[in-house]
Amino acid sequence: MNIVVFTKRVAAAQEEELKIVRDGEDLDISKLPFKVNDWDNYAVEEAVKTVEKFGGQVTAISLGDKESDEVLRRSIAMGAKEGLLIRKDDPIFDPAVRANVAFNFIKKHNIVFDAIFTGVQAEDDQFGVFGGYLAALLKIPFASMVIGIDEWKTDHVVVKRELEGGMSERVRIGIPCVLSIQTGINEPRYVSIMGIRKASQVERKVFDGSEYMENIRSSIELLRWSYPPKKEGAKLLSADIDSACRELLEILKEKGVYQ
Amino acid sequence: MSYGLIVADVRKGTFDERNLDLIGFCNILEVDAYILLPKGDYDVDLSYFKRVIRLNMEEADFLNPLNIGAIVEKTIEKFGRPSIIIFSSSSSGMEMASYLAGYFNVPIITDINGLSKEEKVFFKSCYSEKVYAHLRLKNEGFSVLTIRSGSFKQHANKKCEVTETEEMDPPTLSEKRSFLGYVEEEKQEIDITKANFLISIGRGVGKKEEIAGYEELATLLKATLSASRPVIDKQWLPKERQVGTSGKTVKPKVYLAMGISGAFQHIAGMKDSECIIAVNKDPEAPIFQYAHYGIIGDMHKVRDKLKELLKGL
Ligand SMILES: Cc1cc2nc3c(=O)[nH]c(=O)nc-3n(C[C@H](O)[C@H](O)[C@H](O)COP(=O)(O)OP(=O)(O)OC[C@H]3O[C@@H](n4cnc5c(N)ncnc54)[C@H](O)[C@@H]3O)c2cc1C
Ligand SMILES: Nc1ncnc2c1ncn2[C@@H]1O[C@H](COP(=O)(O)O)[C@@H](O)[C@H]1O
Numbered sequence: 001m002n003i004v005v006f007t008k009r010v011a012a013a014q015e016e017e018l019k020i021v022r023d024g025e026d027l028d029i030s031k032l033p034f035k036v037n038d039w040d041n042y043a044v045e046e047a048v049k050t051v052e053k054f055g056g057q058v059t060a061i062s063l064g065d066k067e068s069d070e071v072l073r074r075s076i077a078m079g080a081k082e083g084l085l086i087r088k089d090d091p092i093f094d095p096a097v098r099a100n101v102a103f104n105f106i107k108k109h110n111i112v113f114d115a116i117f118t119g120v121q122a123e124d125d126q127f128g129v130f131g132g133y134l135a136a137l138l139k140i141p142f143a144s145m146v147i148g149i150d151e152w153k154t155d156h157v158v159v160k161r162e163l164e165g166g167m168s169e170r171v172r173i174g175i176p177c178v179l180s181i182q183t184g185i186n187e188p189r190y191v192s193i194m195g196i197r198k199a200s201q202v203e204r205k206v207f208d209g210s211e212y213m214e215n216i217r218s219s220i221e222l223l224r225w226s227y228p229p230k231k232e233g234a235k236l237l238s239a240d241i242d243s244a245c246r247e248l249l250e251i252l253k254e255k256g257v258y259q
Numbered sequence: 260m261s262y263g264l265i266v267a268d269v270r271k272g273t274f275d276e277r278n279l280d281l282i283g284f285c286n287i288l289e290v291d292a293y294i295l296l297p298k299g300d301y302d303v304d305l306s307y308f309k310r311v312i313r314l315n316m317e318e319a320d321f322l323n324p325l326n327i328g329a330i331v332e333k334t335i336e337k338f339g340r341p342s343i344i345i346f347s348s349s350s351s352g353m354e355m356a357s358y359l360a361g362y363f364n365v366p367i368i369t370d371i372n373g374l375s376k377e378e379k380v381f382f383k384s385c386y387s388e389k390v391y392a393h394l395r396l397k398n399e400g401f402s403v404l405t406i407r408s409g410s411f412k413q414h415a416n417k418k419c420e421v422t423e424t425e426e427m428d429p430p431t432l433s434e435k436r437s438f439l440g441y442v443e444e445e446k447q448e449i450d451i452t453k454a455n456f457l458i459s460i461g462r463g464v465g466k467k468e469e470i471a472g473y474e475e476l477a478t479l480l481k482a483t484l485s486a487s488r489p490v491i492d493k494q495w496l497p498k499e500r501q502v503g504t505s506g507k508t509v510k511p512k513v514y515l516a517m518g519i520s521g522a523f524q525h526i527a528g529m530k531d532s533e534c535i536i537a538v539n540k541d542p543e544a545p546i547f548q549y550a551h552y553g554i555i556g557d558m559h560k561v562r563d564k565l566k567e568l569l570k571g572l
Contacts, residue, residue: 011386013386013387013389014387014462014520014541015520015540015541016541017541017543018386018389018390018543020390027386027390093392094366095357095367096360096361096364096365096366096367099361100364123386123387124385124386125385125392126369126370126383126384126385126386126387127367127369127370128353128357128369128370129356129357129360129367129369130357131357132324132353132354132356132357132358132360132361133357133358133360133361133367134361135358135361136328136357136358136359136360136361136362137361137364140435141325141433141435141436142324142325142354142357142358142436143354143436144324144350144353144354144357145350145353145354158439160442161350161354162350162505163270163349163350163351163505164270164349164350164504164505165504165505165506165507165508166444166498166499166501166505166506166507167270167441167442167444168441168442169438169439169440169441169442170438170439170440170441170442171436171437171438171439172436172437172439173435173436173437174434174435174436177435183488183489183492184488184491184492187493187494218366219365219366219396219397219398219402220366220368220394220395220396220397221394221395221396221397222392222393222394223378223380223393223394223395224393225390225391225392225393226382226390226391226393227389227390227391228384228388228389228390228391228545228548230548231548231549233547233548233550233553234535234536234537234547234548234550234551234552234553235551235552235553236552236553236554236555237552237553237554239555239556241554241556241557241560241561241564242564244554244556244561245561245564245565245568246568248536248552248554248561248565249565249568249569251513251534251536251552252456252480252513255512255513255533255534256512257455257456257480257481257482257511257512257513258456258480258481258482
């Protein structure tokens with residue numbers, strides 16, 4: 001079972017201030033913490049778990065600047081055999097372009113696989129497109145929102161896909177295929193600093209991204225960034241926690257949920 | 260005139276309300292709305308559409324992303340090229356849209372939640388709702404779009420005088436993917452949709468060991484504990500307590516959200532609560548836009564102070 005996993009290094013803005021600069025033209029992400037995309041962490045774990053069970057190897061691929069090596073080292077520490085960096089210093093926003101680059105890369109290097117895993121979405125751009133787009137370019141089957149793999153056979157897998165409202169469905173899909181992995185499918189293993197240091201000794205191959213860009217053009221123009229329109233917003237309680245909590249209890253009484 | 264091709268959002272024989280957003284979107288852009296529907300007895304007002312294309316195929320085959328490319332090809336052969344092909348940002352909508360865009364190698368923009376008609380610009384949120392990207396398409400042919408539910412439904416207000424209905428036989432179905440069945444839901448111990456006071460905790464809770472303190476707080480306040488997805492993914496609380504698009508939709512009298520940022524998939528599951536109170540250490544957390552009351556601060560400190568006050572009463 002050879003599994004290729006795509007993993008992306010992203011800026012995490014959930015707990016940080018995200019500044020729009022240059023009149024809306026740019027985002028200042030320089031002060032944000034960078035990390036592996038949450039969804040990809042689950043995808044790498046699922047790939048490693050699968051080869052531990054059925055044999056084969058995991059290859060992690062990232063498309064990004066040289067710092068993206070970090071997520072490859074991390075994948076290797078988790079159990080991937082190889083890490084490949086398609087190096088492109090300016091980020092590519094358009095998911096169709098990224099999928100085309102990945103497609104050209106896979107074709108040019110004749111990369112063989114039984115399955116490609118991606119995350120459902122990247123935390124930064126939140127497109128949720130890359131996996132499905134790549135599958136279609138490769139003309140192989142695809143399933144997204146995978147929250148369970150029930151069966152691996154030589155010619156097919158049976159997966160559980162998450163739908164809305166707690167519902168899910170089971171589908172059978174031929175191999176080779178692309179699966180986009182949803183969070184919660186497993187419990188990603190802990191990666192220690194020691195583990196990453198050890199993984200650094202495994203060579204990561206670097207490829208020049210511009211070699212896979214021929215005849216690919218983005219048809220999406222990113223005009224500017226804005227903050228979401230402000231609604232009325234919350235009435236803020238006191239800054240002092242003690243008073244804020246007393247006010248909170250008053251609100252609960254007023255709403256009749258607590259006496 | 261060119262048209263917008265809507266791929267219906269259907270499931271288990273129902274026509275989802277999310278389709279209204281797709282209709283509203285076409286209306287704003289002033290393109291004729293065509294819709295692709297599988298066979299079945301869907302409760303749908305067909306007069307929204309200029310043309311209804313009924314496919315002679317089962318719902319499960321219709322929802323299979325491997326079939327959609329050939330269906331669209333056939334549609335184009337018959338009715339010409341649409342300017343946009345639109346899906347809702349549901350599980351299957353997203354799956355089909357990305358595959359279809361790759362099939363034709365055309366541009367795709369997902370999760371559109373606003374637009375500026377004059378400039379032909381679409382908005383989509385990035386970085387967990389912290390910013391919007393303004394995007395314009397500059398290709399010649401058609402593009403694939405997915406629409407965030409709730410964004411445009413108020414514009415689904417135009418009826419067509421004449422609706423053409425056509426039947427179409429499906430192309431050869433793909434054998435590389437097949438639907439095996441729905442998964443039975445597990446038996447539930449509690450039903451958070453029935454609670455009138457929910458305390459909901461998010462990733463901000465930090466560690467599993469902290470959960471017990473929130474359970475205690477919930478007991479003291481006679482509230483029910485629920486959570487956002489990351490807490491459930493880590494199995495710190497059972498799945499039945501998840502609020503959001505892939506969990507439960509709740510409408511309690513009071514929803515106290517602690518350490519939850521306010522991602523759309525979460526908001527969609529709790530925005531209709533009567534009173535929303537958010538506790539978050541980040542003053543810019545999007546959840547404060549939906550909350551009625553807010554405390555900017557550490558959730559654990561708020562928890563401990565509340566417990567202290569309650570025990571002292
Ligand atoms: C297809 C799909 C379906 C999904 N379905 C759901 C769903 O049903 N439900 C759901 O919830 N999500 C769902 N998600 C995930 C969703 O996109 C978000 O990732 C998730 O809601 C984030 O959860 P969170 O707010 O708890 O975590 P984060 O976004 O990480 O936010 C944590 C918040 O806690 C705050 N914080 C941290 N520490 C503290 C502290 N000590 N005190 C106070 N505040 C603190 C931070 O400032 C931050 O705002 C889905 C995603 C996809 C792609
Ligand atoms: N630059 C990239 N490098 C590696 N993987 C990527 C990259 N962009 C997207 N992916 C993969 O595609 C998934 C979905 O990304 P997106 O379509 O951008 O939301 C991610 O979870 C990754 O697995």
